[in-house]
Amino acid sequence: MNDAADRRFLPVSKNMLFVGRPFVLRSVFANWDEIAVDFEALAGELRSLREGVAGVTGTVLAAVDGIPIIADSADDIDPAKISALAAADLGIARQVAEMTGKGALSQTVAFGSEDYLAVYAVGRLALMVVLGEKGLNVGRLLFESRPVIERIGAILAA
Template sequence: MNKEAVLAELHALREQVVGVRDSAVASVDGMLVVSDTDKVRPDALAALAAAALGLGKSTSNEVGMGELREVVTRCQSGHIVVYAIQDHSLLVVLGDEGLDIARLHLQSRPAISRLAEILG
């Protein structure tokens, strides 16, 4: 796995989408792969994002709405978005109140495909 290529994808999201503050890629069991964070603890972010993804997957299975794409949490001062990368990894993005969430979803889909290839 090429960590520099993963980090380049995270940097590109930050540059392409207004409001992206922090991001990370982790395994679905919460192990950090790489992060682009300034103010959050990357290991804690990876673990909590994995928990959110797991809960989202369980919920989507229970209600029969198909494969989970992302979990979006809106907070007082921003958003937390967790995207599934196939069955083995995740991308978590933190955004401020001005996050262009529509653009994030648009830019994240090709990024997730590229990350899936990089992560194998």
């Protein structure tokens, strides 16, 4: 699955093309005038997480409203569907965390019989989805993802 021929690495919004320069992103960020997003920097962060943690099979970065920003995933993964479901997951989990008074939510992890799905909050406006196979070292993922999320947050804020 990590074969380059089976992967796509591109901005996934229908109105964006990846040509190697900063882009303008509009979704939940529309309340700001416009922000330029450096997709090459985002791509590098997603790639470093996938390559640095054994068992990670794909990553998707999305706005909290479920609009995908960029994905590093196999062709059989639909970034738009994953983003929408992850946004719902994160929203519900945030409400539960607030209702129970357990502090701000930073992540959720779903364990399937054959794979993992982790959803991380990237500030209040974005989320990162990490897909992993059965052999994924979840502890390592949790450890390695924190600095990646901080750098992605900085890229989106720039």
